[in-house]
Amino acid sequence: MKTHRHLPSALLVTVGAGLLLTGCTFPPLSPAPIDGSPTAEPVESSPEAEPTSPATIPEVSGSGEVVWLVPSSTEWTTTYDAEQDLHRSTLDGTGCDVMHSRTTGVARAGEEGHEPIDTVDRLLATVAEQTGDTPIEEPTEPLSLMAESGETFDFETRTATFDSDGENRTVRAAAQWFDDTELLLSASCPSDEWEENGFLITMFLGVTSIDGV
Numbered sequence: 001m002k003t004h005r006h007l008p009s010a011l012l013v014t015v016g017a018g019l020l021l022t023g024c025t026f027p028p029l030s031p032a033p034i035d036g037s038p039t040a041e042p043v044e045s046s047p048e049a050e051p052t053s054p055a056t057i058p059e060v061s062g063s064g065e066v067v068w069l070v071p072s073s074t075e076w077t078t079t080y081d082a083e084q085d086l087h088r089s090t091l092d093g094t095g096c097d098v099m100h101s102r103t104t105g106v107a108r109a110g111e112e113g114h115e116p117i118d119t120v121d122r123l124l125a126t127v128a129e130q131t132g133d134t135p136i137e138e139p140t141e142p143l144s145l146m147a148e149s150g151e152t153f154d155f156e157t158r159t160a161t162f163d164s165d166g167e168n169r170t171v172r173a174a175a176q177w178f179d180d181t182e183l184l185l186s187a188s189c190p191s192d193e194w195e196e197n198g199f200l201i202t203m204f205l206g207v208t209s210i211d212g213v
Contacts, residue, residue, distance in 0.1 A: 066178040066212035068100040068185075069148065076204060089204065096189035096197050098204060107180040116175040117156035119184060123173050124160050133162035133169075143174040143185075148211045155183070161191050170194040172201075178213055 070078060070087045076098075078089040087100040109118075128135045138161070142154035155174035162169050168191035175184045185208070187201050194201075 066181045066183065066210060068102060068183060069209040069211055070100055071204060071207045073204065075200060091197060091200060094189065094193050094197055096193055096201060098185065098187045098201065100185045103182050104180050106177045106182045110177060116177050119175045119182065120156060120158045120173045123186070124158055124171065127162060127171065131162065135160040135162050140172065143205060145208055145210060147213050148209055149213060151213065183210060
């Protein structure tokens, strides 16, 4: 059976905006998947840019925390790690997965001129640094997601293929900040499966929603 190299969940959890402020390094990549329980049914890389003006961050409504509403599907198996506040969804029978993470602490990063796309760039740069693979970026439109409130939010997005001697892997990552909360997601597949399963991944991302805004 072919063994696929997945992005580790720890990478998304630790890539948050706090590291944009400290310049800390990330933990080494590993192929270990997260453990968790099924979710409930709610239905070439750019270098780090110099800080500019603060980004415009959507405000949180009075309804409470901003959270992911990850869809359920018979074609996807989803686990949730409560400690890391991270959902991992794997497309059954493939090496494709989607991870949704939620972290806090981005308000200060925004004050210092960082933007959500900086987190995405840092994520792709770290994958490149720790795997030694060469990323080739593709033009990508922002990912628009609708909140339960009916409002639509654009998530800054990058897509890159990592050219490896072993298995090329395509990664699409997107992020948005809401006051002090960051929502970050990544979708990744072996590149040969990305084309084959692109429609299912796009559909899964398209029905992902957020609550609390």
